[in-house]
Amino acid sequence: MKRLTDHLIVISFDCLSALDYPILKELPHFRELLGRGSYCKQVETIYPSVTYPCHATIVTGKYPNRHGVVNNTLLQPGRDSPDWHWYRKSIRGTTLYDEAKKAGMTTAALLWPVTAKADIDYNMPEIFANRPWHNQILVSLLNGSPLYQLQMNRLFGGIRSGLNQPELDDFVLESTVETIKRKPGLLLVHFTDLDTQRHYHGFSSEEAKKALRRHDERLGRIMKALKENDMYEETTIVALGDHSALDESMAVQFNILLKEKGMITVNGRGKISKWKAYCKGCDGSAYVYTKDDKATKEVKRLLEELQPDPSNGIESFLTGEEAAEKGADGHCAFMLEARPGFYFKDALEGSFIHTITPEDVRKKRYTYGSHGYSPEKEGYFTIFMAAGKGIRPHQDLTSMRLVDEGPTFATLLGLSLGDTDGKPIEAILDI
Structure with missing residues (x-):
């Protein structure tokens, strides 16, 4: 299968909703992405529409009951803080990053859910210290790429304030910009600032609107890093949401x-x-x-x-x-x-x-x-934007599904995810 791009960067802005589109199209860096690429502001999420099942779907093209991550957390009745589906072993079958690695591409993932102990070259997994005797940095190091994470923590660890936002996403951003210098074939990045603000302040809160503006600045920094490393013209940039919220x-x-x-x-x-x-x-x-x-x-x-x-x-x-x-x-x-x-x-x-x-x-x-609601709830859509190498510009798709994203990414990279529930969105692909 012919590869359509040299580099694919998938940026997940957790809880980015189709209802955010009127704001996004006025922000400079999202406007740049939308202006040179294609998009869909009616993306049907999965059920239940929570973060870990959604992100497993994005990299497999399958619904939760087929990839195995059916909730954020495990069924552990009585435990005050249940463990999450942190580990790659929770996903049945192959993933986008597995297939990219098999094809000889350099892979990277920053706080992408369900990647602990995954075979990813530069892996900073999303995993929490969930026992009183656990240390957060040590837990992360042991479940991802230790030397890479040590370097990112040495360079940018001072930015972070535990799991607090927006500091955590600011740390992830600086680590992403540094990782781009390594020119990975596949880079997966997960930002949770907006999701946090919507949980604790409400969907349309001023705090959520500020998070959208911070995400625009983060997108701009990533684009600038691609230009500085002579990768901008050879890269596909995808910005997406996993679910909406109420x-x-x-x-x-x-x-x-x-x-x-x-x-x-x-x-x-x-x-x-x-x-x-x-x-x-x-x-x-x-x-x-x-x-x-x-x-x-x-x-x-x-x-x-x-x-x-x-x-x-x-x-x-x-x-x-x-x-x-x-x-x-x-x-x-x-x-x-x-x-x-x-x-x-x-x-x-x-x-x-x-x-x-x-x-x-x-x-x-x-x-x-x-979030977590049925995708059949009225107006409960997320959003998808893509631009760069391998993407046809100016395509405004009327609808698509979260399960279609993985097969689309696989096609861009000349890969196959096998028997998926979704299909490549060929209308946006420069085939």
């Missing part, structure tokens, strides 16, 4: 009802000792897992009783089979969708419906904005 003010805490019904048992320390049914939140949606048919029937009766009342926050629910048809985890008994203004939490204490207070958000117990 404002919320109420949390549905379904496990509290399951506990009251005797389907979750807690010990004296408030930890789960056993369970027959458990609600695993994906923010705007949630999986319910059950241990047996009796529990499944009991949960179904409960959901049928709750769903008609709008104040209970449950818009609809699917069976496991119906969830699988939409690309979600078919091993669940049910998948719940939140009404607008609501999202799901895994809490075991408090009230079934919790009204979120400013104190809740200040202490980061709850949020003001969420």
